[in-house]
Amino acid sequence: MTQAPTPLAAAPAAATMPAEWRDFYALTKPRVMSLVVFTGLCGLLAAPGSIHPIIGFTAVLCIALGAGGAAALNQWWEADLDAGMKRTAQRPLPLKKMRREDARDFGLLLSGASIMVMGLAVHWLAAIILAISIFYYAVVYTIWLKPRTPQNIVIGGGAGAFPPLIGWVAVTGDITAMPLLLFAIIFVWTPPHFWALALFVQTDYARVGIPMMPVVAGEKSTRRQILAYSVLLLAVSLLPWAIGGTGAIYGVSALVLSALFLALSLPVAFRMAAPDDAMKPEKRLFAWSVIYLFALFTALVADRMILT
Incomplete structure (x- = not known):
């Protein structure tokens, strides 16, 4: 294990321009989410048995919302780091397009809504796994593993591996x-x-x-x-x-x-x-x-x- 890095600087200054819907959409990491949603959908379609199309759509939507919420929480926590990296410097928070706490609240809202809707409308086991996946990415990977060990991707890889499992469980109700x-x-x-x-x-x-x-x-x-x-x-x-x-x-x-x-x-x-x-x-x-x-x-x- 390596020592956690010292933060580069204090939290970014307050936003200097009003956030637009595009900025909140960017917080969900749409390109990453497309792969997450796709594998979740494939897990659902490949599972034995059947699911009502509306329930199936709801399950996939919840996977998307959960992934987006976790991504927003990731960017809220790593706003200072993102500002120092060329690859991520154009994200909404480094550009000060929104307040940091708004990104946090947005991430919590999406995460909580996705878990609750998954449980009430689809299956509570699927909702529990979805909650674990969000916690795994936002806390275990982002806060704990990523700044401390080069094995961050190896151990943290589980965060992106949950969607097909969630989709499958949404249909079958078991693992x-x-x-x-x-x-x-x-x-x-x-x-x-x-x-x-x-x-x-x-x-x-x-x-x-x-x-x-x-x-x-x-x-x-x-x-x-x-x-x-x-x-x-x-x-x-x-x-x-x-x-x-x-x-x-x-x-x-x-x-x-x-x-x-x-x-x-x-x-x-x-x-x-x-x-x-x-x-x-x-x-x-x-x-x-x-x-x-x-x-x-x-x-x-x-x-x-x-x-x-």
């Missing part, structure tokens, strides 16, 4: 091996996905004192760990097929997609970029990792729809 394996896939996918990004923005993290793996352990160790997790991802992604939870559509898709993921991790691990390469290997891997998750969960749903 079985399949939704746990969907959780595991995203959990294992997160380190190589995020470390690929961290490799080309590590100076940002170093500037604000966040102990991301490339900053603390160095690039060589980070690159080798990306490869190790890519190998593990190949194995874990095939487990739903191995236990008979899916058919050949998912199984073949997982094999091909994960093999490509592993192939793209090799140039990252061994620095195999050509001098005239227009895109660095880590950027290529990061871009593919996003496509990978969308494609893998699309195959999961297709397998369920076609074979049942």
Whole structure:
């Protein structure tokens, strides 16, 4: 464990301009939320059994609101850090487009509403898991892990792995091996996905004192760990097929997609970029990792729809 970094500065000054709806929308991290909502929807559609379309829509909406609330709380807590990073300096709080406490209250409102509606309208087990996921991201990852240990992404990866589990439970009302394996896939996918990004923005993290793996352990160790997790991802992604939870559509898709993921991790691990390469290997891997998750969960749903 490393020592928590000293805050860069006092809280940002009061907002100098009135916040617009776009600023509150930006607090929800829409691009990240799209992947969260998609995997949650896929978990719901792949689950055995059926759910009323309106109840299903409500469940997915609650997942989106919960993710947005957690993202807003993350930005409320990290406003000073975001101001010191080029990648995040254009967010509403660093730009002083709103008061910091408004971001906090917005995050709490979305989080609380998502949990309550999920419990009352869908299922209380799904609501409990949603509450755990919000707490995991906003408190365990953001406040505790991220500023203290280079394993923040490894342990904190669970925060983004909850949506398909929540979607599945919204339909079935219980937790079985399949939704746990969907959780595991995203959990294992997160380190190589995020470390690929961290490799080309590590100076940002170093500037604000966040102990991301490339900053603390160095690039060589980070690159080798990306490869190790890519190998593990190949194995874990095939487990739903191995236990008979899916058919050949998912199984073949997982094999091909994960093999490509592993192939793209090799140039990252061994620095195999050509001098005239227009895109660095880590950027290529990061871009593919996003496509990978969308494609893998699309195959999961297709397998369920076609074979049942």
